[in-house]
Amino acid sequence: xxxxxxxxxxxxxxxxxxxxxxxxxxxEGEIFGILGPxxxxxxxxxxxxxxxxxxxxxSVRVLGLDPVKDRRxxxxxxxxxxQQSLLPENIKVEEALQLxxxxxxxxxxxxxxxxDWGLADRRKARFGALSGGQKQRLFIALALVGDPKVAFLxxxxxxxxxxxxxxxxELIKRVRAAGVTVVLVSHFMDEVEELCDRVAxxxxxxxxxxxxxxxxxxxxxxxxxxxxxxxAPFDDALLTGLPGVVSxxxxxxQVIVAGRGxxxxxxxxxxxxxxxxxxxxxxxQHTLDDAFAALTGRPFDGGEDA
Ligand SMILES: Nc1ncnc2c1ncn2[C@@H]1O[C@H](COP(=O)(O)OP(=O)(O)OP(=O)(O)O)[C@@H](O)[C@H]1O
Numbered sequence: 514x515x516x517x518x519x520x521x522x523x524x525x526x527x528x529x530x531x532x533x534x535x536x537x538x539x540x541e542g543e544i545f546g547i548l549g550p551x552x553x554x555x556x557x558x559x560x561x562x563x564x565x566x567x568x569x570x571x572s573v574r575v576l577g578l579d580p581v582k583d584r585r586x587x588x589x590x591x592x593x594x595x596q597q598s599l600l601p602e603n604i605k606v607e608e609a610l611q612l613x614x615x616x617x618x619x620x621x622x623x624x625x626x627x628x629d630w631g632l633a634d635r636r637k638a639r640f641g642a643l644s645g646g647q648k649q650r651l652f653i654a655l656a657l658v659g660d661p662k663v664a665f666l667x668x669x670x671x672x673x674x675x676x677x678x679x680x681x682x683e684l685i686k687r688v689r690a691a692g693v694t695v696v697l698v699s700h701f702m703d704e705v706e707e708l709c710d711r712v713a714x715x716x717x718x719x720x721x722x723x724x725x726x727x728x729x730x731x732x733x734x735x736x737x738x739x740x741x742x743x744x745a746p747f748d749d750a751l752l753t754g755l756p757g758v759v760s761x762x763x764x765x766x767q768v769i770v771a772g773r774g775x776x777x778x779x780x781x782x783x784x785x786x787x788x789x790x791x792x793x794x795x796x797x798q799h800t801l802d803d804a805f806a807a808l809t810g811r812p813f814d815g816g817e818d819a
Contacts, residue, residue: 516541516576516663516694517562523570524557532557533718534571539663544685544695546705546726548801549715550813555698558715559665562696563593576662589618592661592693594652594669602641606632606651609640610658617659626654630684645672650681657688664688667698682707702801702813706730712801714808721808729804736771737799739780741791743768751787755779767793 517539524532532554539545547555560566562573564580564587573580578587600609610623627633630650635643643651649672656664669685670678685708689695699705705712706726714722714729722729736759749761749768757776762769770780777796784791805813 514541515539515574516543517545517696518574519558519562519571520573521571522558522561522568522573524554524561524566525569530569531718532561535715535718535720536571537713537720537723539694539696541694542689542692543710544689544697544708546709546712547696547698547715548700548702548705548712548805550700553715554718555715556667559667559696559698563591563665588616589659590662592656592659592664594656594664594666600640600651602639604640605636606638606640606643607636609651609655613655613658619660620658621660623654623658626658629687630654631680646674646677649673653681653684657693661693663694663696665696665698669697669699670701670704678704702805706801714805716805716809722804726801730799730801733799733803733807735799735803735807736773737777738797739770739772739777739794740767740797741784741794742766743784744790744792745788747784747787747789751783751789752780755783 515538519538520536522532522535523530535554535558547559549555557566561568562575562580564584567581575587576590580587604612607623607627610626614620614623627636630653632647632650632654635647640648640651649670653666653669656666666685670681673681682704685695685697697705697709709726711723711725712729713720724732752758752761752770755776756779757772757774758780759771759773762771770776772780781794802813
């Protein structure tokens with residue numbers, strides 16, 4: 514069942530479309546990623562889905578309801594991650610959770626959320642005294658306190674260190690495992706690759722691709738690179754004629770083989786056959802960054818001010 518259906522959504526500012534004929538649907542239980550550089554129209558799209566903005570064209574349905582007309586009803590079924598500025602500095606962690614729980618018809622037990630999100634020992638702390646990671650976890654807990662069917666999370670791990678990011682990702686997987694559909698707006702390719710079942714890549718108000726991260730990456734039609742340090746001499750001609758090999762270059766002690774398809778297997782087999790031992794063998798895998806560049810013709814530059 515589609516939890517969210519967006520059909521030919523248009524939103525204009527000053528007559529110019531910033532969201533232009535965007536269509537997609539999100540299935541129940543998915544983690545759906547919305548990825549794109551600054552100004553691509555991600556937030557505007559999500560705000561139309563949340564009922565915060567009125568579309569200029571197209572239609573949006575969330576759990577079968579109209580987000581603008583049925584906003585009141587939907588507010589009980591949808592959780593939205595707040596932006597920092599919306600909580601007073603001196604509110605205590607437990608007060609914030611209690612307050613938000615009071616907005617909902619059938620909230621979750623906020624004490625359980627304190628435990629889940631590693632905030633139990635900070636329950637009496639004031640918001641302003643929390644670390645960046647604790648604030649971020651509190652925002653996610655607040656988005657979940659209404660026991661929503663759908664949660665919108667925006668820039669989930671901004672400002673977190675690598676360990677805290679990983680921990681947050683594991684918790685988001687648990688949120689999904691508990692049956693919540695998650696829409697994740699992100700600048701971070703690694704986060705999207707790790708978490709999202711499918712991702713819509715936004716660019717200049719349009720969706721330029723929508724697929725699983727793996728499919729987006731494997732669709733990149735560009736050379737891959739295999740690098741290694743040979744521990745015995747060999748003639749480059751051994752590799753240049755192999756299937757999929759595009760070029761063989763040397764950089765100091767390193768050999769770099771550019772190729773496509775199954776070329777890496779052919780290269781390593783040929784080296785083994787000729788008894789050329791190698792060290793430091795690695796393939797530079799394509800990433801979502803490469804997929805974005807291939808789709809738009811520009812490098813992805815959205816991470817800078819994320
Ligand atoms: N209220 C508004 N009035 C006029 N223009 C707006 C308004 N809100 C957004 N825009 C413009 O619409 C475009 C899309 O903005 P949006 O915030 O949706 O992009 P985004 O992909 O979420 O970017 P970011 O990652 O920076 O948040 C931008 O050019 C932005 O300047």
